[in-house]
Amino acid sequence: MNNKEQSIPVHLLSGFLGSGKTTLLGRLLDYYKGQGKKPAVIMNELGDINLDGQLLSDEVPMAEMLSGCICCTMRGDLGMEISMLIDEHQPDVIFIESTGAANPMETLDGVTEAAMYKAIDLRSIITVVDGPELLKRSREGKSRTFKLMQEQIRCATVLLLNKVDKLEPEQLVEAQQLLRDLNPHTPVIATVRCTLDDWSWLDAEAARAANAHEHSGGEAADAEGHVCSSDGCSHDHGQAHAHSYDEHNPAGHHHSHDHVMVVTHYWRKPVSSTAFEALLQRLPDRIYRAKGIMTFTDTPSRFLFQYAYRESDFMKIEPQGHVNDVAVFIGEHFSKDWLLRELELLEQAEAAEE
Numbered sequence: 001m002n003n004k005e006q007s008i009p010v011h012l013l014s015g016f017l018g019s020g021k022t023t024l025l026g027r028l029l030d031y032y033k034g035q036g037k038k039p040a041v042i043m044n045e046l047g048d049i050n051l052d053g054q055l056l057s058d059e060v061p062m063a064e065m066l067s068g069c070i071c072c073t074m075r076g077d078l079g080m081e082i083s084m085l086i087d088e089h090q091p092d093v094i095f096i097e098s099t100g101a102a103n104p105m106e107t108l109d110g111v112t113e114a115a116m117y118k119a120i121d122l123r124s125i126i127t128v129v130d131g132p133e134l135l136k137r138s139r140e141g142k143s144r145t146f147k148l149m150q151e152q153i154r155c156a157t158v159l160l161l162n163k164v165d166k167l168e169p170e171q172l173v174e175a176q177q178l179l180r181d182l183n184p185h186t187p188v189i190a191t192v193r194c195t196l197d198d199w200s201w202l203d204a205e206a207a208r209a210a211n212a213h214e215h216s217g218g219e220a221a222d223a224e225g226h227v228c229s230s231d232g233c234s235h236d237h238g239q240a241h242a243h244s245y246d247e248h249n250p251a252g253h254h255h256s257h258d259h260v261m262v263v264t265h266y267w268r269k270p271v272s273s274t275a276f277e278a279l280l281q282r283l284p285d286r287i288y289r290a291k292g293i294m295t296f297t298d299t300p301s302r303f304l305f306q307y308a309y310r311e312s313d314f315m316k317i318e319p320q321g322h323v324n325d326v327a328v329f330i331g332e333h334f335s336k337d338w339l340l341r342e343l344e345l346l347e348q349a350e351a352a353e354e
Protein backbone atom coordinates (compact mmCIF):
# COMPACT_ATOMS: atom_id res chain seq x y z
CA MET A 1 0.00 0.00 0.00
CA ASN A 2 1.06 3.53 -0.50
CA ASN A 3 1.39 4.69 3.11
CA LYS A 4 2.20 8.25 2.21
CA GLU A 5 -1.11 8.79 0.43
CA GLN A 6 -3.37 7.00 2.86
CA SER A 7 -1.91 7.60 6.28
CA ILE A 8 -3.17 10.39 8.50
CA PRO A 9 -0.48 12.77 9.71
CA VAL A 10 -0.12 13.04 13.48
CA HIS A 11 1.70 15.88 15.21
CA LEU A 12 2.62 15.69 18.85
CA LEU A 13 2.73 18.98 20.75
CA SER A 14 5.10 18.88 23.65
CA GLY A 15 6.47 21.47 26.03
CA PHE A 16 6.54 22.24 29.70
CA LEU A 17 3.47 23.43 31.61
CA GLY A 18 2.31 26.85 30.52
CA SER A 19 4.80 27.15 27.65
CA GLY A 20 2.11 27.83 25.01
CA LYS A 21 0.99 24.45 23.61
CA THR A 22 -2.70 25.34 23.58
CA THR A 23 -1.89 28.70 22.03
CA LEU A 24 0.01 26.87 19.29
CA LEU A 25 -2.80 24.37 18.84
CA GLY A 26 -5.24 27.21 18.19
CA ARG A 27 -2.96 28.57 15.47
CA LEU A 28 -2.40 25.16 13.87
CA LEU A 29 -6.14 24.51 13.74
CA ASP A 30 -6.73 27.88 12.08
CA TYR A 31 -4.00 27.14 9.56
CA TYR A 32 -5.39 23.74 8.58
CA LYS A 33 -9.00 24.90 8.55
CA GLY A 34 -7.90 27.80 6.32
CA GLN A 35 -6.65 25.18 3.89
CA GLY A 36 -10.03 23.46 3.88
CA LYS A 37 -8.71 20.51 5.93
CA LYS A 38 -10.35 18.77 8.84
CA PRO A 39 -8.08 18.63 11.88
CA ALA A 40 -8.85 16.60 15.02
CA VAL A 41 -7.37 16.89 18.47
CA ILE A 42 -6.50 14.66 21.38
CA MET A 43 -6.05 16.64 24.56
CA ASN A 44 -4.53 15.22 27.68
CA GLU A 45 -4.80 16.84 31.10
CA LEU A 46 -3.45 15.70 34.43
CA GLY A 47 -6.54 17.11 36.14
CA ASP A 48 -10.04 15.79 35.67
CA ILE A 49 -11.35 18.59 33.47
CA ASN A 50 -10.22 19.97 30.16
CA LEU A 51 -10.20 23.75 30.37
CA ASP A 52 -8.06 24.26 27.28
CA GLY A 53 -10.80 22.59 25.24
CA GLN A 54 -13.04 25.55 26.06
CA LEU A 55 -10.77 27.74 24.01
CA LEU A 56 -11.13 25.63 20.89
CA SER A 57 -13.93 25.72 18.40
CA ASP A 58 -16.76 23.21 18.80
CA GLU A 59 -16.37 22.19 15.18
CA VAL A 60 -13.06 20.46 15.81
CA PRO A 61 -13.44 16.77 16.69
CA MET A 62 -11.73 16.32 20.02
CA ALA A 63 -10.98 13.38 22.29
CA GLU A 64 -10.22 14.22 25.88
CA MET A 65 -7.95 12.06 28.00
CA LEU A 66 -8.26 13.32 31.55
CA SER A 67 -6.89 12.52 35.01
CA GLY A 68 -3.68 10.96 33.90
CA CYS A 69 -0.75 11.25 31.60
CA ILE A 70 -0.62 9.76 28.14
CA CYS A 71 3.07 9.11 28.49
CA CYS A 72 2.54 6.60 31.30
CA THR A 73 -0.76 5.78 33.07
CA MET A 74 -2.88 6.30 29.97
CA ARG A 75 -0.44 5.31 27.30
CA GLY A 76 -2.37 2.16 26.47
CA ASP A 77 -5.51 4.25 25.90
CA LEU A 78 -3.89 6.66 23.49
CA GLY A 79 -3.84 4.16 20.65
CA MET A 80 -7.52 3.44 21.17
CA GLU A 81 -8.43 7.14 21.25
CA ILE A 82 -6.59 7.73 18.00
CA SER A 83 -8.35 4.77 16.44
CA MET A 84 -11.80 5.92 17.57
CA LEU A 85 -11.19 9.47 16.42
CA ILE A 86 -10.30 8.20 12.95
CA ASP A 87 -13.31 5.86 12.74
CA GLU A 88 -15.76 8.55 13.86
CA HIS A 89 -14.45 11.62 12.09
CA GLN A 90 -11.97 10.65 9.35
CA PRO A 91 -9.78 13.71 10.04
CA ASP A 92 -7.08 14.93 7.64
CA VAL A 93 -4.62 15.55 10.45
CA ILE A 94 -4.46 14.80 14.18
CA PHE A 95 -2.80 16.90 16.87
CA ILE A 96 -2.00 15.43 20.24
CA GLU A 97 -1.50 17.96 23.01
CA SER A 98 0.22 16.16 25.82
CA THR A 99 0.41 17.46 29.38
CA GLY A 100 3.39 19.63 30.14
CA ALA A 101 4.65 16.86 32.36
CA ALA A 102 4.75 14.28 29.59
CA ASN A 103 7.87 12.84 28.18
CA PRO A 104 7.45 12.82 24.39
CA MET A 105 9.50 9.69 23.86
CA GLU A 106 7.16 7.76 26.11
CA THR A 107 4.06 9.25 24.52
CA LEU A 108 5.46 8.02 21.25
CA ASP A 109 4.91 4.47 22.36
CA GLY A 110 1.17 5.10 22.51
CA VAL A 111 1.22 6.61 19.04
CA THR A 112 3.26 3.74 17.76
CA GLU A 113 0.76 1.31 19.17
CA ALA A 114 -2.06 3.06 17.27
CA ALA A 115 0.03 2.80 14.14
CA MET A 116 -0.31 -0.95 14.43
CA TYR A 117 -4.06 -0.70 13.80
CA LYS A 118 -4.50 2.45 11.77
CA ALA A 119 -2.59 4.07 8.96
CA ILE A 120 -1.16 7.03 10.79
CA ASP A 121 2.13 8.74 10.28
CA LEU A 122 3.81 10.60 13.11
CA ARG A 123 5.10 13.65 11.31
CA SER A 124 6.56 15.83 14.03
CA ILE A 125 7.12 16.49 17.67
CA ILE A 126 6.77 20.21 18.10
CA THR A 127 8.16 21.30 21.45
CA VAL A 128 7.12 24.72 22.70
CA VAL A 129 9.73 26.21 25.01
CA ASP A 130 8.95 28.98 27.48
CA GLY A 131 11.99 31.22 26.85
CA PRO A 132 12.22 32.95 30.25
CA GLU A 133 11.50 29.72 32.09
CA LEU A 134 14.21 27.87 30.14
CA LEU A 135 16.83 30.45 31.15
CA LYS A 136 15.70 30.44 34.76
CA ARG A 137 15.72 26.65 35.02
CA SER A 138 19.08 26.34 33.29
CA ARG A 139 20.62 28.86 35.72
CA GLU A 140 19.22 26.99 38.68
CA GLY A 141 21.01 23.91 37.38
CA LYS A 142 20.01 20.34 37.94
CA SER A 143 16.40 19.72 38.83
CA ARG A 144 13.92 17.14 37.69
CA THR A 145 11.92 19.82 35.98
CA PHE A 146 14.90 21.03 34.00
CA LYS A 147 15.72 17.45 33.12
CA LEU A 148 12.21 16.94 31.75
CA MET A 149 12.46 20.20 29.82
CA GLN A 150 15.74 19.03 28.31
CA GLU A 151 14.19 15.73 27.28
CA GLN A 152 11.30 17.54 25.62
CA ILE A 153 13.79 19.75 23.77
CA ARG A 154 16.07 16.89 22.73
CA CYS A 155 13.26 14.87 21.24
CA ALA A 156 11.70 17.69 19.23
CA THR A 157 11.67 17.81 15.46
CA VAL A 158 10.73 21.49 15.61
CA LEU A 159 11.42 23.88 18.48
CA LEU A 160 9.31 26.93 19.09
CA LEU A 161 11.14 29.31 21.39
CA ASN A 162 8.07 31.09 22.73
CA LYS A 163 7.43 34.12 24.96
CA VAL A 164 10.36 35.97 23.41
CA ASP A 165 8.48 39.19 24.18
CA LYS A 166 9.69 38.60 27.71
CA LEU A 167 13.35 38.22 26.74
CA GLU A 168 16.00 40.93 26.32
CA PRO A 169 17.97 40.61 23.05
CA GLU A 170 20.98 39.05 24.77
CA GLN A 171 18.70 36.62 26.62
CA LEU A 172 17.16 35.61 23.31
CA VAL A 173 20.61 34.76 21.95
CA GLU A 174 21.41 32.82 25.10
CA ALA A 175 18.16 30.85 24.91
CA GLN A 176 18.70 30.06 21.22
CA GLN A 177 22.21 28.85 21.99
CA LEU A 178 20.96 26.65 24.80
CA LEU A 179 18.45 25.04 22.45
CA ARG A 180 21.09 24.50 19.78
CA ASP A 181 23.38 22.87 22.35
CA LEU A 182 20.62 20.54 23.46
CA ASN A 183 19.32 19.73 20.01
CA PRO A 184 21.70 20.80 17.24
CA HIS A 185 19.72 19.34 14.34
CA THR A 186 16.34 20.92 14.87
CA PRO A 187 15.16 24.28 13.55
CA VAL A 188 14.47 26.85 16.28
CA ILE A 189 11.70 29.36 15.60
CA ALA A 190 11.38 32.33 17.96
CA THR A 191 7.75 33.32 18.60
CA VAL A 192 5.44 35.54 20.60
CA ARG A 193 2.22 33.69 21.42
CA CYS A 194 3.25 31.08 18.85
CA THR A 195 2.47 33.52 16.05
CA LEU A 196 4.06 32.76 12.71
CA ASP A 197 3.58 34.24 9.26
CA ASP A 198 4.96 31.21 7.56
CA TRP A 199 3.79 27.72 8.40
CA SER A 200 5.55 26.11 5.46
CA TRP A 201 7.91 24.30 7.84
CA LEU A 202 4.96 22.01 8.60
CA ASP A 203 5.12 20.86 4.99
CA ALA A 204 8.89 20.64 5.22
CA GLU A 205 8.37 18.36 8.21
CA ALA A 206 5.96 16.31 6.17
CA ALA A 207 8.43 16.03 3.34
CA ARG A 208 11.20 15.03 5.71
CA ALA A 209 8.98 12.43 7.36
CA ALA A 210 7.87 11.05 4.02
CA ASN A 211 11.48 10.73 3.04
CA ALA A 212 12.34 8.92 6.24
CA HIS A 213 9.34 6.68 5.68
CA GLU A 214 10.62 5.52 2.35
CA HIS A 215 13.87 4.52 3.97
CA SER A 216 12.33 2.70 6.91
CA GLY A 217 10.68 -0.67 7.16
CA GLY A 218 7.23 0.41 8.35
CA GLU A 219 5.20 2.82 10.40
CA ALA A 220 6.39 1.87 13.85
CA ALA A 221 9.98 1.91 12.77
CA ASP A 222 9.33 5.16 11.03
CA ALA A 223 7.93 6.77 14.14
CA GLU A 224 10.97 5.84 16.14
CA GLY A 225 13.38 6.29 13.34
CA HIS A 226 12.86 9.86 12.34
CA VAL A 227 11.13 11.60 15.12
CA CYS A 228 13.84 11.95 17.68
CA SER A 229 16.22 14.11 15.77
CA SER A 230 18.92 14.39 18.34
CA ASP A 231 21.80 12.01 18.74
CA GLY A 232 21.89 13.12 22.33
CA CYS A 233 18.36 12.03 23.20
CA SER A 234 18.57 10.71 26.73
CA HIS A 235 16.31 7.76 26.04
CA ASP A 236 17.34 4.37 25.02
CA HIS A 237 14.80 3.83 22.26
CA GLY A 238 14.78 0.07 22.47
CA GLN A 239 14.26 0.21 26.18
CA ALA A 240 11.52 2.82 26.00
CA HIS A 241 9.69 0.65 23.56
CA ALA A 242 9.94 -2.42 25.72
CA HIS A 243 8.44 -0.48 28.62
CA SER A 244 5.40 0.51 26.64
CA TYR A 245 3.85 -2.90 26.93
CA ASP A 246 5.00 -3.44 30.49
CA GLU A 247 2.10 -1.77 32.25
CA HIS A 248 2.04 -4.42 34.94
CA ASN A 249 5.48 -3.50 36.10
CA PRO A 250 5.40 0.24 36.57
CA ALA A 251 7.83 0.01 39.45
CA GLY A 252 10.48 -1.03 37.00
CA HIS A 253 10.16 2.27 35.22
CA HIS A 254 10.77 5.61 36.84
CA HIS A 255 8.74 8.44 35.36
CA SER A 256 10.30 11.83 35.29
CA HIS A 257 7.20 13.67 36.47
CA ASP A 258 6.24 11.72 39.57
CA HIS A 259 6.87 14.88 41.52
CA VAL A 260 4.29 16.99 39.66
CA MET A 261 1.21 17.60 41.81
CA VAL A 262 -2.28 18.67 40.81
CA VAL A 263 -5.06 20.14 42.94
CA THR A 264 -8.53 20.48 41.43
CA HIS A 265 -10.98 22.66 43.32
CA TYR A 266 -14.65 22.96 42.35
CA TRP A 267 -15.97 26.31 43.55
CA ARG A 268 -19.14 26.10 45.60
CA LYS A 269 -19.92 29.79 45.14
CA PRO A 270 -18.65 32.89 43.35
CA VAL A 271 -15.74 34.67 45.03
CA SER A 272 -14.34 38.18 44.93
CA SER A 273 -12.11 38.82 41.90
CA THR A 274 -9.82 41.09 43.94
CA ALA A 275 -9.34 38.52 46.67
CA PHE A 276 -8.72 35.83 44.06
CA GLU A 277 -6.11 37.89 42.23
CA ALA A 278 -4.44 38.61 45.57
CA LEU A 279 -4.29 34.87 46.22
CA LEU A 280 -2.68 34.26 42.81
CA GLN A 281 -0.04 36.83 43.71
CA ARG A 282 0.90 35.09 46.90
CA LEU A 283 1.00 31.57 45.50
CA PRO A 284 4.31 29.90 46.35
CA ASP A 285 6.85 29.55 43.51
CA ARG A 286 6.33 25.83 43.57
CA ILE A 287 2.85 26.29 42.15
CA TYR A 288 3.84 27.29 38.67
CA ARG A 289 0.63 26.79 36.77
CA ALA A 290 -3.04 27.31 37.44
CA LYS A 291 -6.11 27.69 35.34
CA GLY A 292 -9.82 27.55 35.77
CA ILE A 293 -13.28 28.89 35.18
CA MET A 294 -14.57 31.48 37.60
CA THR A 295 -17.74 33.32 38.45
CA PHE A 296 -16.97 36.42 40.50
CA THR A 297 -19.21 38.31 42.88
CA ASP A 298 -18.08 41.70 41.64
CA THR A 299 -18.31 41.31 37.85
CA PRO A 300 -21.14 39.78 35.78
CA SER A 301 -19.49 37.54 33.16
CA ARG A 302 -17.63 34.28 33.65
CA PHE A 303 -13.89 34.08 33.14
CA LEU A 304 -11.28 31.59 32.09
CA PHE A 305 -8.18 32.38 34.09
CA GLN A 306 -4.65 31.36 33.33
CA TYR A 307 -1.68 31.63 35.63
CA ALA A 308 1.81 30.71 34.55
CA TYR A 309 4.96 31.56 36.48
CA ARG A 310 3.58 34.57 38.35
CA GLU A 311 1.66 36.07 35.46
CA SER A 312 -2.09 35.86 35.26
CA ASP A 313 -4.54 36.43 32.50
CA PHE A 314 -8.37 36.57 32.56
CA MET A 315 -10.55 36.02 29.52
CA LYS A 316 -14.33 36.46 29.38
CA ILE A 317 -16.07 33.29 28.24
CA GLU A 318 -19.54 32.01 27.48
CA PRO A 319 -19.18 28.25 27.84
CA GLN A 320 -21.31 25.96 25.69
CA GLY A 321 -23.43 23.69 27.85
CA HIS A 322 -22.86 23.17 31.54
CA VAL A 323 -19.36 23.90 32.78
CA ASN A 324 -18.42 23.90 36.45
CA ASP A 325 -16.56 26.69 38.17
CA VAL A 326 -13.27 25.09 38.92
CA ALA A 327 -9.61 25.87 39.49
CA VAL A 328 -6.71 23.54 38.80
CA PHE A 329 -3.29 24.16 40.35
CA ILE A 330 -0.15 22.40 39.19
CA GLY A 331 3.29 22.48 40.75
CA GLU A 332 5.95 20.53 42.53
CA HIS A 333 5.84 19.47 46.18
CA PHE A 334 3.67 22.32 47.41
CA SER A 335 1.38 22.17 50.44
CA LYS A 336 -2.02 21.04 49.26
CA ASP A 337 -3.44 21.78 52.70
CA TRP A 338 -2.30 25.39 52.56
CA LEU A 339 -3.84 25.86 49.14
CA LEU A 340 -7.15 24.21 50.00
CA ARG A 341 -7.38 26.34 53.15
CA GLU A 342 -6.77 29.53 51.15
CA LEU A 343 -9.45 28.58 48.63
CA GLU A 344 -11.87 27.79 51.42
CA LEU A 345 -11.14 31.15 53.04
CA LEU A 346 -12.06 32.93 49.81
CA GLU A 347 -15.43 31.20 49.80
CA GLN A 348 -15.99 31.82 53.51
CA ALA A 349 -15.27 35.53 53.10
CA GLU A 350 -18.08 35.70 50.58
CA ALA A 351 -20.43 33.78 52.87
CA ALA A 352 -19.68 36.23 55.70
CA GLU A 353 -20.60 39.17 53.49
CA GLU A 354 -23.92 37.71 52.34
Ligand SMILES: Nc1nc2c(ncn2[C@@H]2O[C@H](COP(=O)(O)OP(=O)(O)OP(=O)(O)O)[C@@H](O)[C@H]2O)c(=O)[nH]1
Pocket residue numbers: 015016017018019020021022023024052099100162163164165166191192193194289306307308312313
Ligand atom coordinates in the same frame (compact mmCIF):
# COMPACT_ATOMS: atom_id res chain seq x y z
N1 LIG B 1 3.88 36.93 27.48
C1 LIG B 1 3.55 35.85 26.78
N2 LIG B 1 2.57 35.02 27.23
C2 LIG B 1 2.26 33.94 26.48
C3 LIG B 1 2.91 33.65 25.25
N3 LIG B 1 2.39 32.50 24.74
C4 LIG B 1 1.44 32.09 25.61
N4 LIG B 1 1.34 32.96 26.66
C5 LIG B 1 0.44 32.87 27.83
O1 LIG B 1 0.94 31.82 28.67
C6 LIG B 1 -0.15 31.13 29.31
C7 LIG B 1 -0.08 29.64 29.01
O2 LIG B 1 -0.32 29.41 27.61
P1 LIG B 1 -0.96 28.03 27.09
O3 LIG B 1 -1.01 28.09 25.61
O4 LIG B 1 -2.23 27.74 27.80
O5 LIG B 1 0.16 27.01 27.60
P2 LIG B 1 0.11 25.41 27.67
O6 LIG B 1 1.48 24.95 27.35
O7 LIG B 1 -1.00 24.88 26.84
O8 LIG B 1 -0.22 25.17 29.21
P3 LIG B 1 -0.59 23.73 29.93
O9 LIG B 1 -1.84 23.24 29.25
O10 LIG B 1 -0.81 24.08 31.36
O11 LIG B 1 0.56 22.84 29.80
C8 LIG B 1 -1.43 31.82 28.79
O12 LIG B 1 -1.84 32.78 29.71
C9 LIG B 1 -0.98 32.46 27.47
O13 LIG B 1 -1.77 33.57 27.12
C10 LIG B 1 3.95 34.55 24.79
O14 LIG B 1 4.59 34.37 23.75
N5 LIG B 1 4.20 35.62 25.60
